[in-house]
Amino acid sequence: MITVRNAREADVPVLVEIGVRAWEQAVVGVADLQVRRDHARNAFQQFLTSRWLRVTVAEFDAQLAGWAAREGLDDEISDLWVEPSQQKKGLGSALLAAMEAEVVAAGFEAARLQTHARNVAAVGFFQKQGYAVNWLSVDYSQRLDRNIESVGLRRQLVEDEPVAYGPGGF
Template sequence: MPAIRHARAGDVDRLTAIGLAAWQSAIAGLADGERMRRVAEASFFRFLSDHWLSVLLIEAEGGIRGWVAREDFDNAISDLWIEPAVQGRGHGALLLGEIERRIVADGFDVATTKTHARNDRAVTFFRNRGYGVSWLSTAYAP
């Protein structure tokens, strides 16, 4: 049975690997992921090293399978990444539900997030859970 818990500093390497793999899967066909890989990996590692306290992770099927973050502890979900091999098994929905509960408990009425406009899987995932599109972007920051 999946379990959600707060991340620990010792989880940073595994969370970086999950974020990078999910990111590469998400941008396949949209950008040169191999060319951008080093920068992306460093960005995940730096973010997680600096903000692991803002991260919830899900453990299932024998290990950590995904994570979600509220970088500034506000109503903005800054990250939601699920290991590609286990996507579609409900782990993302569980993490989203938990982070939404925490956003409401902190006094916010609305949760927000961002994804690439051509990341059809993510757009569909959020739309199926009641999110709408308020702005479209197709630019990746180097």
Template sequence: MIHVRNAREGDADILMNIGLRAWQKAMAPIGDTDALLDSARDAFSNFIREFWLTITVVEQNGASLGWAAREGLDETISDFWIDPASLRQGLGSALLSQIEKDIVDQGFEKAALQTHSGNAEAIGFFKSHGYQIHWLSVVYSPKLDRDLPTVGLSKTLVNTGDGTYGPGI
């Protein structure tokens, strides 16, 4: 059974390992992940310990298998990680559904996120859940020492229009 819950302070190590495994898979098209593994581990550990109150965890049969964060507690999904061994089991969909509900419950009308453009699996997942690519940018990544093409995706969660053109009278 799939269950979504808020993170607990003691979840740090397991969430770090999930994030690290998912990060390695997502970064495989970029390469050089072995050289960055220690830095990535530290970054995940520090992030989770500092921002654990912004993290939502997805479990299956009591085992934590993924997590997402909204670091700024706004409409931006800053992190979304599912353990690669647990993909295509509905965990990501359940987690995304809860994150989107939280975004709407907190008064925001859309959800947004970004990833590198080579992360086809993640882009496909979010597009299959109604997200659209709205921008493409190339940013320099000091850790990778290279330019990294990045895409921004978003989805309108609240329909504010009545389907008519112009102001209502």
């Protein structure tokens, strides 16, 4: 059974390790894992230690199995990480739905996110959830110390109201 809840400070060590393992899976062929693993672990540790209140977790059978965050508390979902051994069980979908609900509750009509363009599994997952590619760029990644092709995805969450004039419209 999947349970989605707010993170607790005591969750941080487990969430760091989930993030590292999911990150390793996502960057295979893009980054030298031996060189970047410690850097990734430190980045997850710093983020989660200082911003755990902005994190939502998913548990599978009462065990932490994934987490997501909106770092800027805006319309961007900055993180979504699921333990590789627990993927394809609905955890990512549950976390994404929770993040989208937060985006709408904060007054935004669409959600956006990004990943590296070679992360075919993530891009496919988000497209299956209704996201469309909105942009493609090449940027320098400080975390990976190299240029990375990034893809931005966007999903409209709140439909625009039709414009009408007078009572009952046109």
